[in-house]
Amino acid sequence: MKTTGSKKNGKLLLLAVLLILIAVAGITTAYRIGRQTSTESSNGIVVEENVSDWNQNLANLSQNHDSGIKIPGYGELSVGAGDTDWKITLANPKDNNCYFKYSITINDAETPIYESDYIKPGKAVTEFKVNTALDAGDYTVYMNISTYSMDGKNTRLNGASVKADLHVI
Numbered sequence: 506m507k508t509t510g511s512k513k514n515g516k517l518l519l520l521a522v523l524l525i526l527i528a529v530a531g532i533t534t535a536y537r538i539g540r541q542t543s544t545e546s547s548n549g550i551v552v553e554e555n556v557s558d559w560n561q562n563l564a565n566l567s568q569n570h571d572s573g574i575k576i577p578g579y580g581e582l583s584v585g586a587g588d589t590d591w592k593i594t595l596a597n598p599k600d601n602n603c604y605f606k607y608s609i610t611i612n613d614a615e616t617p618i619y620e621s622d623y624i625k626p627g628k629a630v631t632e633f634k635v636n637t638a639l640d641a642g643d644y645t646v647y648m649n650i651s652t653y654s655m656d657g658k659n660t661r662l663n664g665a666s667v668k669a670d671l672h673v674i
Contacts, residue, residue, distance in 0.1 A: 550604070550659055553622040559596045559629035574601055574652055574662065579669035586641040586673050591619075592632045595648070599627035603662055608649040611639065611671070623653065639673045646671040 575598040584591050597605035604623040607630070611618060618635040648667040654660040 550653070551622045552604075553624045553628070553630055555630060555633070556624060556628040557631055559594070559627060560599055561596070574603060576650060576665045576667065579646075579648055579667055581670045581672065582646065583672045583674060584639070587638045589635050589638050590632060591635055594629050594631050595621060595624065595633070596629035597624040597626050601626045601652075603655055604653045604659075606651045606653065608651070609635070610647045610649060611637075611644050617649075639671075641673050644671040644673060645669075 577594075577596050577598065579593075582593055584593070595605075595607045597603075604625060605621075606623055607619070607621040608617040609619040610616070618637045619633055621630055621633070624630060646669050648669065649664070650667065651664045652662040654662060
């Protein structure tokens with residue numbers, strides 16, 4: 506009779522171990538599938554999180570061509586001398602079907618003082634931190650805009666470099 510009890514305990518122990526292994530395998534598989542799905546859906550891109558809705562309409566300056574990517578213009582901008590927190594709107598118009606990525610340079614510098622993550626259509630970064638504070642004076646700022654498809658392939662599309670006057674006061 507002892508043999509039957511030992512066999513029964515052994516079978517229960519084996520069953521418990523198998524159930525634990527199955528549970529661990531299931532949790533691991535679910536975790537991996539979840540990670541893979543989120544990586545595939547974002548295609549490895551990082552979408553800007555510090556954004557707000559931006560629903561302003563831009564004038565159509567494309568001579569009656571409705572297609573194409575709409576790029577915002579910048580006239581004169583002002584920031585405080587020594588400030589690294591800038592309150593300038595970097596928008597992706599709602600009618601675009603692409604991501605925007607901004608890279609801001611000053612005068613003829615090749616190194617950007619700010620680079621955004623991808624910005625969805627209808628969204629805008631309204632405040633950001635530059636990596637170099639500027640002294641008082643007048644500068645030329647370039648809002649270099651790279652555009653990327655939203656079809657999951659992240660294909661680079663047309664871009665623009667928008668020039669504006671920057672007054673640092």
